[in-house]
Structures are given as structure tokens and as C-alpha cells.
Amino acid sequence: MFRRLAPSLRPAARCLSSGSVDVTAPLNFWAGKRWKASRDECVKESVYEPATGRVFCRFEPCGAAEVDQAVEAAKSAFGHWSKMSGMERAKVMMEAARLVESRREAIAELEVVNNGKSITEARLDVDSARLCIEYYAGLAGTLAGQHVQLSGGSFAYTRREPLGVCVGIGAWNYPFQIAAWKSAPALACGNSMVFKPSPVTPVTAAVLAELYAEAGAPEGLLNVVQGGPDTGSLLCRHPDVAKVSFTGSVPTGKKIMAMASEGVKPVTLELGGKSPLLIFEDSDVENAVKGALMANFLSQGQVCSNGTRVFVHKDILPRFVEEVVKRTLAIKIGDPLLETTRMGALVSRPHLEKVLSFVDQAKKEGATVLCGGDAFVPSDPKLRGGYYMTPCVLGDCTDEMTCVKEEIFGPVMSVLSFESEEEALRRANDSALGLAAGVFTRDVRRAHRVVERLKAGSCFINNYNITPVEVPFGGFKMSGIGRENGRVAIEFYSQMKTVFVEMGDVDSLF
Ligand code: NAD
16 A cells, blocks of 8 residues: 655655655545546646645545545445444554554655645654544443433433444644544444545545555545535535534635535534633743744644734733744744754645735734744755745734734734733633633632633643643634544534333323
8 A cells, every 4th residue: 555655756854765655546535445536527636745836746626426436435334334343443443543653654754745844743643643543442442321210110221323424524734633533533433434635635634544444444434535615515415424524714614514504414613713822920931932832833833723812911021022032033944854844834835925914914004023924945945946934923913903813824923912810811702713722820720710711612721732632622612613532522423312111011191
């Protein structure tokens, strides 16, 4: 399955010759094999390497015929998989996790080539995917119902049953991790899945599906179809699809919900954020600065939960700003395949331009650029066509500015000053979104008091952007519905059946 990397790929800083993936293979995967979309009129989509700007592979978006085939394969696998015991499913999943671990480097490198993030972060993403599969494999054998004693020896019991064919639709910022975070709980519950990655980053989801097949999963258990909105709509509206789990933007999330509502299908929505990070005057400033950097610059700032509205108490503002700017200027930008790089390339040229235009808009609206915010051209000629920018810290921000209101999804931190806890809370909660929030303080009572009042699904005290797979993750307000990770995700990928058992005679009124 893993073949030599396509020769068209940029020779990377490391040797990619062993354990790499053939990116010339079709990127669709169903019924245990890779497939080309077979429509005559089909136009191939180009996939870019953000680090260099060159096209490194192409794919054909799936139409109705391909979506039908993938759903049919998933239906067939569901027949076998849902009848297996949790322990039997766990065995296959643990083997898939082992295979992910054994191909960690190849998958991480492929993710870097397709997404532009640093190899250091890509390895952590692969680890998170593997841990998620292991976690839900561990839960698969524990799924159980309840027994309820009724009068006269009669009783009832509940069964936790799978939903059927689930659809996963992913964003481009964590391509492999999102595919794993969606499929692992779904499969643990006995469902099968058809996953559609973002057309911007289509490559690694197919690798995950292949690894499940290699691990002994029934053919069609995890399938991958490629395409954009049209393919996604076909999946959401497909009559044989029981549930849609989506990660992406708020506008698309609304459309997904509307389409799913036509079939009264449950949805999980992991949407955007504009999260606040509150740094109080009694914080450990060194840690608060590190937290603010983690809250803004991971994955070139393309993280849904980023704490991009950094509220700093006025008493520590000068010290905080000095330190945050110093550290931001020291971030090494460049070839994401190099071990020393901490910031790679943004995902695409249009996205880079959009992020840079947010910086221009911020300047026009009166924010001060404390550092960064410019397009960056690496000295290495191979990287000149890549989509780089210098990480940006904006000062003198106010709540009305576009940079403070809208999700930028790039390495742009907006720093705001506050004077009181009450004021900070009011301003932090003044958003239609509510994915995450953070608090830095040494006062344990303040930390919990503030967190209780923050309207966000994932809150951090004295840290930021930590996502262990055993902890639920998801948003309040327009940031989403449902949760991923943790035990609770089981409830979003299964349904409860109640069974009444009469041990006596029927006491009929008629
Ligand atoms: P997007 O909404 O443009 O696309 C996401 C996915 O939806 C893609 O696979 C796309 O092809 C598909 N899609 C688009 N239109 C569709 C339609 N009409 N029907 C079905 N599918 C459709 O988002 P993006 O630009 O890929 O990702 C960035 C966004 O994702 C940001 O807003 C970010 O905050 C959010 N995000 C959220 C989380 C989270 O866990 N909350 C995680 C990562 C990203």
C-alpha cells in the first residue's frame, strides 16, 4: 500500500523514501480499494503543497454514482461490523492504531506536504489520531445498556445501538486528526462511515481508511470520497445516511444542519470560534505569554479554538506586550519539514491573502501592528512560491474592530486591555461564538468563578489549546452542537433502544 513518493514531490529536508505514500494513486477509497471518480465530464482538482506553491497531486471529485457506491459499501460493512462484539471491534481498532503508529513519520510528512504545518505539529496530530482510536477501542467493549426492574417480575432493559452509515465531513486544518476523531467513536459504536475531507487537503484521510482495511476491518467500514460542497451535499442528503458529523465554518454548518433536517438526521457540528483569553494582573506572566502564543500561533493560527481576543489587565499590559512581541519575533518561519521550523505555510494562496487583508483592515481601523503581519518570502528558492506570513500581534485593539469580531483563522493575535473582572467577562462573552476560552490567574477562586461565567464549551485555566482525547471538546452558541472526544461522544454516535418485558399476563382494559 505504501509506495515510493511521487517523483514530482519536492525533495524534502529529510529522506522520504521509506514508508511513504504514493500520491499518484486515486484518493477515493471505498469497499477496501482506491477508486477513480469515473464521470466523463469530471474536471480534476489540483492539490497544492503550501510550502512551495506547486501542485503535488490531483483528484476527481465524486458525483452521485460514486457517493452511492461508497454509501453502499458502508451499508454492507455495517451489516457485519454492527453484529460483532465490542471486544471484537476493539481488536481491529487497536491494530489500526498500531499501524498508524508504525507509519507515524510517513503520515506526518504527507500532512506537512499537503497542509503546510510544521513537522513537529504534524507528528502530534498523528499521535492524537492514534490515541483517539486507542481510546475508543478501549470503550468499545464497555458499551452497555441498563436493566430496570418493574413490578410482578417484569422488567425493562436498554440497548445502546449504532445508528448505521455515518458521514464525516472535515476541514483542512487537521486533515488526518479530524478523520480519526470522527471515525473512531463512530466505529467503536458499531457504525460504518463515509468521510469527505476538505478538497484542499484530501490526501491523508485515504491513508487512514487504508490502514483500517489493512487492520482487518470489513470492506467498506471506513470509506473516503473526495470533493467539495456538491459531494458533501450528496452525502448529507443521501437517504441511507443516518448521521452527519461536520467540522468547518459556521455558514457551512448551517447548510449541513438544514440538509440533515430534511431527513431528520442528527448532526454533530464543530464550527468556528473567536475565543477570548483573559490574563489577570496576578498571572504568572511568563506562563501567560506562553499560553497566548499557544492560543494563537499553532498551525499558523488556523485552529478553531484559538484564543485570538487576548484581554490583558492594564497593570501588566506593557510587560506582557514586550514579552509576547519578543517571543513572536523569534518564531522560526520556513520549510515545515525542518525540525527547527515552528511556523510553516498557510494552507492556500487565497487564504493567505484573506488573512493579510484582515491585518490591513485592522490598521485602517486604528490597531497598531506590534510585529509581523507581512507576507514572508523564505530565502530558499524552492520555497519562494509558498504561502508564508510573519506572525502578527495587534495592539490598541477595541471590541468593535473587525480583527476582534471576526474569525481570521491565521496567525494574528489581537491584544485588548481591561480593568476589572466584571468588564473582562462582559466583553469576553460578547460574541455569537463560544467554542473556547482561557483564564490566566494565580487566584484559584477567581479562576473557577470566571470559568463558570464564560460562555464557551472548552475552557482552559492557566494553559491553552490542550485537547487530550479523553476530554470532551465542542462549542456553545454558534460554535456547534454535540461533542467530540471523551466518553460523551458515544452518545452522539449511538441510539438507545428501550425494551419492556412482561413476565405476567396482559392486564387489558378492553
Ligand atoms: P468550510 O466550511 O469551508 O468547509 C468544511 C468542509 O465542508 C469541507 O470539506 C467542504 O468541502 C465541506 N462543504 C462546504 N460546503 C458544503 C456543503 N454545502 N455541503 C456539504 N459540505 C460542504 O471550512 P474550512 O474552510 O474547510 O475550515 C475552516 C473552518 O473550520 C473555520 O471556521 C474553523 O473554525 C472551522 N473548524 C472548526 C473546528 C472545531 O472543532 N470546532 C475544527 C477545525 C476547523
